[in-house]
Amino acid sequence: MKRRAICFLGKGKAVLKEEEIPGGLMQDEVLVQTLKTLISPGTELALYTGTHVGFKDPKNTWAKYPHYPGYICLARVIEIGPAVSNLKVGDIVLCSLNHCSHGVVKSSDSLVIKIPDDADWEAMLFARMALISCTALVLASYSIGDNVAVIGLGIVGNLCGQLFQLAGTNVYGIEVDPGRISLAKSTGISQIVVGGETSDVKQELLAATDNLGIDIVIEATGIPGLVNQALGLVNNLGQVIMLGSTRGLVNIDVYTHIHRKGLVVRGAHANLMSSPRATGEADGTGKYLRKMINLIHNDSLKVKSLITHRITPDEAVDAYNWLLEKPSTALGVVIDWCS
Numbered sequence: 001m002k003r004r005a006i007c008f009l010g011k012g013k014a015v016l017k018e019e020e021i022p023g024g025l026m027q028d029e030v031l032v033q034t035l036k037t038l039i040s041p042g043t044e045l046a047l048y049t050g051t052h053v054g055f056k057d058p059k060n061t062w063a064k065y066p067h068y069p070g071y072i073c074l075a076r077v078i079e080i081g082p083a084v085s086n087l088k089v090g091d092i093v094l095c096s097l098n099h100c101s102h103g104v105v106k107s108s109d110s111l112v113i114k115i116p117d118d119a120d121w122e123a124m125l126f127a128r129m130a131l132i133s134c135t136a137l138v139l140a141s142y143s144i145g146d147n148v149a150v151i152g153l154g155i156v157g158n159l160c161g162q163l164f165q166l167a168g169t170n171v172y173g174i175e176v177d178p179g180r181i182s183l184a185k186s187t188g189i190s191q192i193v194v195g196g197e198t199s200d201v202k203q204e205l206l207a208a209t210d211n212l213g214i215d216i217v218i219e220a221t222g223i224p225g226l227v228n229q230a231l232g233l234v235n236n237l238g239q240v241i242m243l244g245s246t247r248g249l250v251n252i253d254v255y256t257h258i259h260r261k262g263l264v265v266r267g268a269h270a271n272l273m274s275s276p277r278a279t280g281e282a283d284g285t286g287k288y289l290r291k292m293i294n295l296i297h298n299d300s301l302k303v304k305s306l307i308t309h310r311i312t313p314d315e316a317v318d319a320y321n322w323l324l325e326k327p328s329t330a331l332g333v334v335i336d337w338c339s
Contacts, residue, residue, distance in 0.1 A: 001021045001102065002018055003018070003021050003102040004101040005068055005098060006317065008047060008069060009065060011049060012321075016314060016316070027084075028081055028107050029104050029105070029107070030079070030080050030081065030112070031079035031080075032093065032097065033075055033102050033337075034073055034097065034101050035074050035075055035076060035092070036073075037097070037099045037334070037335045038125040038335075040155075041333070042156070045324060053246075071096045076090065077090060091114050092117075092119075093112055093113060093114050094127060096111040096128070099316065110283055113289055113290060115293060122334055123304055125334065126296060126301075126306065130292035130295070131292050134273075135269070136160050136220075137163055137164060140218075140241050141239065144169065145168065145169065147216075148171050148214070148218065149172045149193075149216070149217045149233060150164070150171060150172070150173050150174065150220055151218065151220060152221035152244065153192075153220075156243060157173070157244075160220055162302065166300060172192070174201060175195055177328045183305055187306070198229045198232040214234050215234070216239045216241065217239070218243050222244030224247070225250075231261075231265070236263075237263070238261075239263065239265075239266065240263055240264070241268050242266065243268045311335055313335055313339075
């Protein structure tokens, strides 16, 4: 069986390939036909441009060329292996498949989940991004009424802000792009400070919080320079959660910004959701992904306005270039594999 798949052959070189899928399924495998995929701009652009930190790590076999990008896929089950009992032909599933027309996944994978029959397909794609955002809440220590600032209102930052609001905290978004500010307001994040110099942003946050300041800062951009801003904005004895994957090295005055302030600085990479120490569950990834699906399905988590582009697989090859050139005009880019 042949499939189409997007592939990065090298730095800045994306192609739409046609290739053969080996026949025959293992006991717990499922063959799926892709309906829609969602571009994850931060991760995929880092891989497209060769700036992902994994390229420099010889032990990392994933971030290497050729690379098949993407990990957010909605697909229809078209064939199941002999031992598969939790899925049937015709089911619509959210899964961790690359940008491709067909693929094989394991039915036992925590990231393979059947979605509700009446679910909005495009909205369901954002459950995986919400799972990434949710990592910050799982790893932070917070109470109702705490003041939380989220630096960067891209998809991950926006969803993180919404989730913290649902958890009962006071959320303050920090963003420089007018388009993203407008989108954030459409999803219910109303308290937004325009990004800038740390001292100016801090003064605005103090004014907005009646001088209480910020208890927790979430760095959701991955921009190295904003790590120091996060450390500077948070209260003494506060928490800084590193949610964005930093694309480069950061020079930090540890004594001034961490040691003397008594801060807790915690990484919040999504792979930690599979650790029982993080979630208290043997299958925390699957559990929290189902929670995100339910929040989106009942419209508690607003995602539809985050879709800025719908494109075909042929158009996707060029999409990475205009995502780089005009990042402020694109956020949620859905690839329609049915077109």
